[in-house]
Amino acid sequence: MSESILPRTLSKATSEQVIPHALRKPGDAPDKLASQDDIKNSFILDTCRSRDGISLWEIKNGALTVSHYPVKSSFYVSFPDPHLYYSLIDGLDSEFKITECTIRTIYGEQRGYQVFAGREVAEQIEQQTQYQARLFNVDIRPEQRFSAETGNVPGGQRGLDRFILDHEPKLRTMEISCSENPHRSSHMGTVTIRGDGDKRVITLSGSERRNTDELFELTRLIDPDIVLFPDYDRWSSHLSAHAEEWDLSNTLSRTGKFRTISSRSYFSYGRMEHRLGARMPEGRLIIDTRQSFMYREGDVRGIFLASRLSGLSPNLACRLTPGTLISSYEVYEALAKGIAVPYRKGDAEAERLLNGMRLDYRGGLTLQPQPGIYEDVIQIDFTSFYPSIIVKYNLSPETLEEPDKDGFLAQVLDPILRLRLETKEKKKSDPGYAGMDGILKWMLVTCFGYTGYKNARFGRIEVHEQITLQATHLLQECVALVSRMNGRVLHAIIDCLFIQGCNTDEIQKAIYKLIGIHSETETYDWIVFLPQKNGTGSYANYFGRLKSGAIKIRGLAARRRNTPPYIRKMQDEMLTVMAKETDIARMKSLFSEIRWIYQQYREGIGSAALSDLVITRRIGRERYQKQCIAQAVIDMYQSYGVEIVPGMDASFIVRDEKKLLVDPAFDPRSADMKYYQRLLDKAWEEIYFVFRQNNDYTQE
Secondary structure (H helix, E strand, O other): OOHHHOOOOEEEOOOOOOOOHHHOOOOOOOOOOOOHHHHOOEEEEEEEEOOOEEEEEEEEOOEEEEEEEEOOOOEEEEOOOHHHHHHHHHHHHHHOOEEEEEEEEOOEEEEEEEEOOOHHHHHHHHHHOOOOOEEEOOOOOHHHHHHHHHOOOOOEEOOOOOOOOOOOOOOOEEEEEEOOOOOOOOOOOOEEEEEOOOOOEEEEOOOHHHHHHHHHHHHHHHOOOEEEOOOHHHHHHHHHHHHHHOOOOOOOOOOOOEEEEOOEEEEEOOEEEEEOOEEEEOOOEEEOOOOOHHHHHHHHHHHHHHHHHHOOOHHHHOOOOHHHHHHHHHHHHHHHOOOOOEOOOOOOOOOOOHHHHHHHOOOOOEEOOOOEEEEEEEEEEEOOHHHHHHHHOOOOHHHOOOOOOOOHHHHHHHHHHHHHHHHHHHOOOOHHHHHHHHHHHHHHHHHHHHHOOOOOOOOOHHHHHHHHHHHHHHHHHHHHHHHHOOOEEEEEEOOEEEEEOOOHHHHHHHHHHHHOOOEEEEEEEEEEEEEOOOOOEEEEEEEEEEOOOOEEEEOOOOOOOOOOHHHHHHHHHHHHHHOOOOOHHHHHHHHHHHHHHHHHHHHHHHHOOHHHHOEEEEOOOOOOOOOOHHHHHHHHHHHOOOOOOOOOEEEEEEEEOOOOEEEEOOOOOOOOHHHHHHHHHHHHHHHHHHHOOOOOOEOO
């Protein structure tokens, strides 16, 4: 094999002396774990917890080293009246080491105790005090606490500011793919492997045992730092079972050990989601490129950025949701600042009068568009609008009562807001920054929602309401400004304005001068706002031709993830034709060509490949009360022995709509053409709206 895939040198570093984090108080200075010589060219690839400490995997001058640091579990507790609990405190002191200390929270300081014990003891204290005791730092991941208190973060270079974008050295990558579907089989089928820097593709097509053995051996020889492996989170349990059954060394982990995370379904932003369980390796990053949202949005560089911002292992960071990532980032920042993290949230919402609540819960501003097609329209999108409001107005739970105090949320969001502005600018000339920009975008999008989440460590519903209230006021000011500049607002939704009759540069500069929040603009030759079923304007369904010549679409069939490929192709072709015309007065001349496309697709749907009729849908429940397509999909997959749980995506073909018969995408029999023709007609109606003969929808 070529030199580029030779094993990386692995050396076992001598365990360095470090003050265990449990002996430190909130606010103490970080430990110095490395000399300047160590810092230079030292990239922390991974952090792993062990029984008695943390292992740090580093690449120093091309060599891989492992250092172990002992740590001890501890947490903080405060009592409303310590004298009432003196016997409990004495018992803790006799059984575990405890010290009196000052606990610093976002609200201020309080006296308490540091208890050198684990979570089980903390929960016993809760029960014995009937939940009167307040607990802090109970369920913090040891590796995250270690990173926050020492400043040594995974995914970053030692000693380098983690808010600097460029950290990663040249890392060795390997790609693995399997021909079989892990939903249906525990056998991988044909395995394809590509080593970083090696143009050869290695194909393993022997028996399952031989393929598994050779996969492990090639992993040992190539010794990658990063493995890109579609469906790894499903294959990982099968591979571990094979290794145990056939007494093979599972080299996907550099130590042979794996950390396990369990699967779970959860509700997020109005829909059910599901996270697969996984076996995460030590000393190596393995990304399930099919399942990882973070990889799809942020690629490898984005995952390393998420890792160093949160202080969590890249293996865990690539499996987090954006909401969990922003929450983990806030926890890291609290630990780094010496602020104790509450175990149970006690300030979710204060008591209020009902009339006041009705005013507070109004939400963001929306102005409904009039359905139609409009010329020369400017779209203004505010960059990270809600996070910018948090920083601008110093919004945080503790500033509701003390507005002059520096708010925790405002302090921790400010640096990633600045970083987002940097990545947005850099990605224009270098696509390598697009992934990091995507990660930051999603972190900032979800930070607003987490202020109102009942279990958010540093959230409170009143903060959530103040954000939307300020956002409404700011948009109202912008609408008034547009009117003063002789323009008009066609549509407004939360953090976006559609404006007609203004100069792009002038209105953007005027809005920034007025509200002090950055924005981006797009200018349309024409834009179409589609109607809802009741004839009023849709808030989220529109498409238009940008001045660049590209078509931008939102909410159309071509954009929806549950649209069959055949129908998506039809609408894409129609939009491509419409993109040729910049003048809406000449738009009707395209109608015959658009209608011809529709007719060709409608006539040809009977001979379409079944793979082009596959529908992918998110399953929202374990069982539906009424018989429907979704329930038929669940029953069908179960008949194939495939587990479907809420939050999972299921791909299928409707064989008979009336009888509720569906087939899995991997074993289709036939398709109900009347059902698919109806879907096709709905997609056609979205385009045909522009060309209706009996009504003039063109707006002056």
